[in-house]
Amino acid sequence: MKYLNLAISPAKADRLYWLGRYAERAILSLHLLRRYCNADIDADSHSPLETFATLMGVPTAALKSGNFVADYLYSTENLSSIASTLAAAKNNAMLERNDIKTEVLAYVELAVNTLEAAKANNAGVFELQPVSDYLMSFWGAVGEYVRSRAVRNILTIGRCVERLDVMIRFCYEPERIASVLETLESVDEAELALCDNQTIDYLRKMAAMPEASSEALSKLNSLFAA
């Protein structure tokens, strides 16, 4: 192993991993929801929003009442909602302030505050670009401010795993999936070794066989929780 920061406990690594996943999930969820809402404008017989909900694996009950988008954006009772996803990202980010720095945590705070203000104004998904912008800024700030390479690497592992999960669910082109794998493989071997030697194999399996995703994800999620 080339490099290992010993002052990262398993619990800390787990929080960083999930911070990476939740932040990325919020970005991708907003992006895809915008895309499917846009398709919904021209839809006749099929329901793009139903497709979105099915692929994303989120509850579909609100589709019948026509309240799906507001529920998916803002409900704090719906654990799959953007609001819940951001709350989870914030919970992990707060606990890791000393490693990710206040400047980086601030972008998560801004995203949460912006979403809460949007909820108060009943804003639609197309008005939530600033939330996406803050989350993209979060990732930019991670590169700028986070001094520990190990911390950056674990965040990146979480980010890549989330991207892979969502991209596979939504049948992205193999080239795009391969590029995420490439990013993941560029992470220092020290942090990848934390996972175990089969990590990349699992990820490759996910890309090749979407039906294996569930087992692979379960394995990945337990990596840092040991």
Place this chain on the structure above:
Amino acid sequence: MTDDSIYAKLLLQRDAVNKWMERCGVRFGIYKNGSFKEQIFPFDAIPRVISAADWQTLSRGLAQRVMALNAFLKDVYTKRSIIRDGIVPADFVFSSKGYLPQCEGIIPPADVFSHISGIDLVQADDGTWFVLEDNLRVPSGASYPLIARDLTRKVSPETFADASVLDNRDYASLLRRVLDDVNVSSGLEVVLTPGRYNSAFFEHSYLAEKAGVVLAFPDDIFVEDDLVYYKGLLNKKERVGVIYRRISDEFMDPMTFEKSSLLGIPNVFSAYRKGNVAIVNAFGNGVADDKGIYYFVPKMVKYYLGEEPILRNAPTYLPIFPDDYKYVIDNLPTLVIKDVAEAGGYGVMFGRDMSAERLDQVRAMIKADPRRWIAQEVINFIDLDIMDGDSTVKRKSDFRAFVLSGKNTEVWPSGLTRFTRDPKSFVVNSSQGGGFKDTWVLAK
């Protein structure tokens, strides 16, 4: 407030400051009706301003007081000469809940017991400063003026270009120096937090960030063969040299203190006793910041340092002494009564607010257990301006100064000014709804 005040330009930007506070997650937690809530700590942009002359006296007095308190702690856990010489009654030491027999004979690294001391003061109408209490266990609050200054300088740099205010942004460096001074075996330096549901979690994480040390949760630390380790990945471990703990003594080690504690580190006290880790602040400091022992601090200054105390205590009575008991019983309606076992503004009763029936009940409580109570004259302390919308109102406030002790004792040129938002209240604690201000110390 006048338009030509030295902070006038800052006030124009006060909304921007509060937005930055929100952005940076400057919060404190509070338990209300059984549930935990995090809220923004209300910040008032009008600073408390301390003149250079006042500060010169205050800083000398604060350093003197903390040096005497550190000498007292070393003495009561070793030679006990101050008791033998009749300066402090033995009963006051040994009946204090903060006195830990387990600490007898232990001298911490660099002879320092109270590394981070929070001394609460008020300024009376005539400008005299009085010490209200010493906090030598886990005093909190430095992070708030620290981040407030950082943000106010960001939104209104011209204010600080015009005003000659001592920079307070070196607090984390001072803290780091203290940790370095007492570190055992050049080990890892950690801030130990009980977790995010502690009211001061923001402070724990922010100070760890700014001091460049590790923020550790109880499960991250373990003891093996009387050495303390941080639990790393892949079953690796790293030796810990100093723990800046933000957990009370009683919860720090279930093997020595409160057995049901889930927040503590089993056997950490044993490692500390063997000198294998420094604990900041040391175990057992509660005996010196006991509200009853407070009465004796000016005597400690004379006894240990051979100097006249520079700072004054608020006029205090100990009902355990017959003369004081009589005075307290006779004058209860004009006094403030404090339960020595309480903190955070709890257990404080103002005689003037009590009914005749309640006064009688309190007299009975004092009679039944005089050691449990102290009484103080109510100091008519200065009201400070705080912003209320676009105008200002007067509110009660106090001031917590921070004194850091490693190889040297240094007084941080700033501090936490807390104010009550309730016009009728004297209780400024954040846990009871108060807000905070930055404290400016003028350079000239």
